[in-house]
Amino acid sequence: MDQVTEFNRLFEQSRLVLASMRGTAATSGADEAAEPLRAAGTAAEGQVEVVLVGQRVESVRLDPRVLRAGAELLGEYVAQAVNxxxxxLRHQAGQAGAEPAALDPAALGETLGQLQDQSVRSMSAMSQALTDVVQRIQEGGR
Incomplete structure (x- = not known):
């Protein structure tokens, strides 16, 4: 097997590994979507607690002592806990989304393909040029 063919084979193998990674990433992304993020917020020194799952309120917990604050203040505490x-939730979503955005397997695969094509053409041209030089040297030596 010549060097150009081996080089092309290694690039093709790398592209296949990357394609399998893209399939794995898509699958793991679907798994993450199945389990929404869970977040909690508190107000009034922990006397009011709100738990969110995804973008829905799962629970609101009120310490009985906070009920003495009055309806208006209680409403503010609930709003603070929800916020x-x-x-x-936004913080968690930002952290979860930051890493995948850093590596785009599709763009990397496309770039790798272009690099493979360009490299194979360049190596073929260099190989042919070296073959021509060696042939001229051998012909000149006779």
Whole structure:
């Protein structure tokens, strides 16, 4: 097997590994989507707690002592706890989304394919040029 063919084979093997990674990434992304993020927020020194799952309120817990604060203040505490839970949810979503965005397997695969094509053409041209030089040297030596 000549060097150009071996080089092309290695590139093709790399592209297949990358394609399998893309399939794995798509599958793991679907698994993550099946389990929504869970976030919590508190207010009034922990007397009001709100738990979110995905973008829905799962529970609101009120310490009985906070009920003495009055309806208006209680409403503010609940709003603060919900906003804190939403901030937590956004923070988690940002962390979960940051890593995959850093590596785009499709773009990497396309770039790798272009590099493979260009490299094989260049190596073929260099190989042919070296073959021509060797042939000229051998013909000149006779």
């Amino acid at each position: 804190a839970a939403l901030d937590d």
